[in-house]
Amino acid sequence: xxxxxxxxxxxxxxxxxxxxxxxxxxxxxxxxxxxxxxxxxxxxxxxxxxxxxxxxxxxxxxxxxxxxxxxxxxxxxx
Amino acid sequence: xxxxxxxxxxxxxxxxxxxxxxxxxxxxxxxxxxxxxxxxxxxxxxxxxxxxxxxxxxxxxxxxxxxxxxxxxxxxxxxxxxxxxxxxxxxxxxxxx
Numbered sequence: 798x799x800x801x802x803x804x805x806x807x808x809x810x811x812x813x814x815x816x817x818x819x820x821x822x823x824x825x826x827x828x829x830x831x832x833x834x835x836x837x838x839x840x841x842x843x844x845x846x847x848x849x850x851x852x853x854x855x856x857x858x859x860x861x862x863x864x865x866x867x868x869x870x871x872x873x874x875x
Numbered sequence: 876x877x878x879x880x881x882x883x884x885x886x887x888x889x890x891x892x893x894x895x896x897x898x899x900x901x902x903x904x905x906x907x908x909x910x911x912x913x914x915x916x917x918x919x920x921x922x923x924x925x926x927x928x929x930x931x932x933x934x935x936x937x938x939x940x941x942x943x944x945x946x947x948x949x950x951x952x953x954x955x956x957x958x959x960x961x962x963x964x965x966x967x968x969x970x971x972x
Contacts, residue, residue, distance in 0.1 A: 832892055836899040
């Protein structure tokens with residue numbers, strides 16, 4: 798599976814993310830940026846990410862795994 | 876898990892992040908224009924405090940958390956349509972004599 802996210806969570810600030818990207822190392826995001834990504838994902842996929850999971854969002858792969866494994870996520874897998 | 880490093884956060888840090896996310900979630904229920912304003916104000920406020928506040932000043936951080944949670948409760952109220960920030964400039968009274 799290959800999922801590519803385009804984050805446009807702030808005016809004039811968007812990043813293209815592949816599953817293996819490390820958000821803090823590769824893009825220099827800080828922990829508040831990560832929080833914004835988490836809430837953006839919540840809105841996009843229609844469910845809340847628990848706080849303890851959110852604290853692990855420095856790896857986008859973990860985020861993807863969490864979303865894909867969530868039974869209520871609004872995902873149509875082809 | 877591989878080589879992903881889990882960020883280890885203190886209890887107080889988790890409270891701050893939880894509050895931040897609460898504001899972001901609350902902002903989603905407002906109009907699109909107000910939401911942008913709210914997110915901008917909240918981001919600036921949290922980043923400014925992250926920069927300026929000594930991480931060991933626990934009393935002040937607890938005060939900020941309590942104040943922030945009250946403000947968040949107000950923002951969650953459907954009757955609250957927006958949020959604005961008033962910049963106050965004042966100097967500490969200098970001791971004389």
